Amino acid sequence: MFGLSAVRVNITTRLILVCLVMGLVPLAVAGALGISITVNALQAKAAENLQTSAEMQVRLITDHLDLVVKNTLYLAELYSLKLFLNKEKNMKSYAEQEFLDFHRVHPEYYQIRFLDISGREIIRSNYKDDLFFRTKEEGLQFKGHRYYFQKAIKIGQGGVYFSPIDLNVEHSKVEKPHRLVIRVCAPVFLNGVKRGLIVVNLFAENIFEWIQLPKTPFTTFFLNEDGNILHVDKNGDPPVLNNYKGRDQHISELFPFLEKGTLNSRNTEVLSLESEILAFYPIRGIGDYYAPAWYIVSILPKTHLKQYINMIKWNLVLSAFFVALFGIVLGVFLAKRFTKPIRQLYLETELIASGNLDHELTIDRKDEIGELAEKFDRMRLQIKEKQSQLSSWNQELNKKLDWHITELRSLERQLYRADKLASLGEVSMRLAHEIGNPLASIKTVTQAMSEDEFQENEQTEYYNKIVSEVDRLNSFLKKFNNFAVMKEVEPFPCDLEGLIHDVNYFLKIQAEEHGVRIEEIIEPDMEKILIDPQQVKQILINLILNAIQACDKGGDIRISLKNLATSCVCSLRDNGCFCEAKGLHSGADEFVELSICDNGKGMPEEELIKIFDPFYTTKPNGTGLGLSVAHRIVEMHRGLIRVYSQKGKGTTFRIYFPKLLAEAKIST
Template identity: 30%
Template sequence: MPIRGMVRRFLDLSLRRKLILSFLAVITMGGVITLMIGTRIEHQTIVSLAEAKVRHDLASAWMVYHERLNGIRDLMQLSADREFITEALRTGRPDGLAVRLNGIREKYGLDTLTLTDARGRVIVRSRRFEVSGDDQSGDPFVARALKGQVTAGTQIVSPDELLKEGDDLVERAYFKFVPTPLAAERPEDHQEDGMMLKAAAPVTDEGGALLGVLYGGLLFNRNYDLVDRVKEIVFKGEKYKGHDIGTATLFQNDLRISTNVLDDQGNRAVGTRVSREVNEAVLGRGMFYVGRAFVVTAWYITAYEPIRDIDNRIIGMLYVGMLERPYIDLRNRVMATFAGLAGLCVLFLLALLSFVARRITRPLAIMIEAADKIAGGDLSHRLEIGGKDEIGQLAHAFNGMTADLHDAREDLTQWGRTLERRVEERTQQLRETQDQLIRSEKLASLGKMAAGVAHEINNPLTAILINAHLLLERCEDHPSSRESLTLIAEETTRCAQIVSGLLDFARQTPAREVLADLNDIIDRTVQLLEKQAAVRNIQIEKNLDRSLPLVELDKNKIQQVFSNLTINACEAMPEGGTLRITSRLSRDGTRLEIVFADTGVGIPKENIPKLFDPFFTTKNFGTGLGLAVSYGIIRQRGGAIDVRSEVGRGATFTVRIPLESGAEKSEQSEDMS
């Protein structure tokens, strides 16, 4: 469905376009309807105005017509009273009458002026003296005048009658039809009779007796006085773009016999005929016709009214037409003004609409952008849309929501970080605990084993040592034997020391704890080993926190530990270096930390877990018990020793001693008793 497709495409458009298009549609529809109604009203107004005017003009034309008719009638009536006429009739001597009548006729611009006797017989024809004696009593005008009535009206005059008045009249009356497209069909192609304004008045003597009849007329055919006078009076002879603004025409039947409508050659358009439509309405039905009509060369707003003879028969038409063009132009101007105003309104509305649409859609666009940013994780983004309308409220709510979201995420992040840190701490603690557990389990089993082994080994060692010395005593004068025996004795002694150390470690002799200052112990240790270290080009730096609290511990054992660590560090720096000893309170304030950081060769990663194992040593001297014993001592105190090291980057041993003495104390106190 194309319509459904269009609707969908419309719905997919951006909000702004939808708004503009919708409003545009409303405006356009409103505009078109207004324009249509306006045009119609305006057209009707102008048309009715024009029609009213043309009616009025036609009425004016009729006035001119009747004025002329009345003029003839008055002339007849007045002339009929003139003495020379009554005298001539009374005496029957019409000498000089013709000349005088002709003078009157010419003076008043009539075509005919004729005098009859009391029976209607022509006495004098002013136009043609020689034709007289014919009976005019059959003429309706003459007949009425013979009865004493003054009569005036319009009359169709036959060519015979015209001929009696003169050839020129016949000629003037004669028309060959000019082919006219819209005219009704007529069998004939020409017209011979003419249309005349005519008046007749009885001539009476003093006593009122009828002497004769005076009648005169004006042939309308090709006589343009009347129509031009109408034009002059009614339309003031104005022209519009080369056309006469107003025209008048006399029709005889449907034929233009007198007009100031011009044909395309600029000649008076006589001989043409009226359209069938007008013909039927006016001539056929005797109606007053008003309407547009195409008159010869242009459109006119026209009015036609039938012309009737004195017997009330329709014999022709009087026409007045106004050029339609000025009205059309007026209408067009009004229309143009109207359309221009409408266009301006539409433009203004469009601008307003565009502004409003922008006011609505721009914040939306900003919001969409903001939503994208927020979706992308930028929760600090804020909308900068003011206003108290719905958009402003929405923006405000949006900002509130984003802020909440931001806070919530901050909380979550914070919480997550805390959680992470706690997990790390716990993991570290667990690892340490596990390490310690493994170490202490190792130590426990090792202790048991060491006790057994020591006991078993000490017996053979005793035998060897005693016998070696007995032999030594015996071979005092045997130096080479003595040497060997001395070696045996010494090595046996060393064995004994190893076993002894092992036993020390396994036995964990009870601690004798007193309140002591750790820094003092460090000082003493360093003092003892300083010179030895200096010889080996090793510097010992102390970085001690002198404000550390006193703690309960076995000074000798702790010093042993520090000595072990210091000696180990020195041995790790065969080429010299620096040992930095730091004492401090742990961050949580529950432990003392003593750090031994050397710049020595470092410890391979794989060796670190084994460092505290008894007998683990990378040196070709020593018992491998130093760190194990140290660890045992610190653990007995409830503390721990950590190692961090990398090959080539030195090693850092951290001894951690809790401020509160460890729980193992009670166990040892039993041993001490």
């Protein structure tokens, strides 16, 4: 018997080994070949991505610097500057103001200057510590000896000169803290005669920001025309940075093949090195202008590819596991075919061991195995007879045991629910204690104060308002206890007329205190529009409060709401098609006009062009953000806001909101 068992195990083992070899050997060969092909493909794809990123960095730099060129040429043709050079009366101050106004729109430049033909600063606008200011006469300097002036003054009309990136010099000393700068210069001509030079200074940090790729594993070096490193944008920690010593180090110390004196002759290259993939991109000039040569070197450590290779290896291991599993199953199946009679007897013993005595062993053989099977079956019948006697006893015991188990599980579920409800009740009680009790105290004290017979009627009214607000907060607390999660508020179709009523009621006291009357003129059958009610309320509060404060006692404010019977409000703008810019021609069929008009102090024309500028205010305690925020909110709603005002007569704000698209209108 032991011999037969040993033969059976030996046959099964051999069959399994054969199946494993037939499955795993081809898989190993295919896996090794696949890894090799994949590594080459990954390196090629990484090189392509690196090349694309480098091209994008170069394009970003050239595009931004092209914009700087356009701005510099614009300043060189500034009309007020030409009038000043033509010795028109009082035009210098006007030109200085235009420099400052232009500078405020372009804070990326920290200096904008006009130098005369000798190199002396005539106008200088500065941006420092978040302030825009012009340099007074006594602070202007002579720059005729500076190299960038001597080179830029030689170029012709329409030309632009870029200085190398270096440190700025003020009053013959290097400016501190040390920050790299670049100067963009353009000559100024009047009647064909060169009269001076526009110089725009910007920090090189702005250029370095344009090459940042924070979501990529690439590390980028920005080089000057000599190949010295001006900036490194680190993403990760590639091994080559172990030899990086800092700014002004030559790139050849990190990559010896980029030798000194050879960079200018190199073109765009993407190279696969021992431990990195490298992309070399030159920037030789911005358009047709006089710009120095810069270079971008981007690298991708090959260690970054290991995670993909490891993923492939794990997939290969997983595949080997399933192949091995299949080989084992196949080997066992074949072993069963060879050892079927013995396997039948073995399974029968397993069935009896597991308690199954109903299966009859049918091995039709006229040998010792058949005789053994017959005796084995008689033993099965004897065991079955004894077991049937025990089975009747066990059935009764099992019924009682099942009943007790069912009862126990029922009690467990009840206990779980009770514990969960208790926890929820504890949270609700804590909220009621922490918020409801102080509100109840406030309400009680306020009611007691309002019942004082010595109180005046007006004070009693205030107390009643406090009690009303406490009741509102209590109502909010009840609603909060009914929900576990608050839904996020999003813009939705809203009744603008209702918002106007709510805001007017909220500002009623302020209007009465100023002696101002508010009138509403609402066109009937106004449809809902898609807005964020809280943001639109903010617009209404800002504009109505401004109107109240602008009116004298006895003033009037008129709020009107009507449909605008047009599919385009371009006639209301002075600078192009509003609908096309906002994408409204495709679906919006009409607009809603909200108008807020007062007969207050009004504003002069010079203030009108600035009122939507951030931080611009004429109030002593104003922040200058209200109208700017209102303007942004209207734009976020794809709307338009216009203002009309006349000094001493009043101001009108008109806001245009697009209605819902025709196919998405809300049914009332």
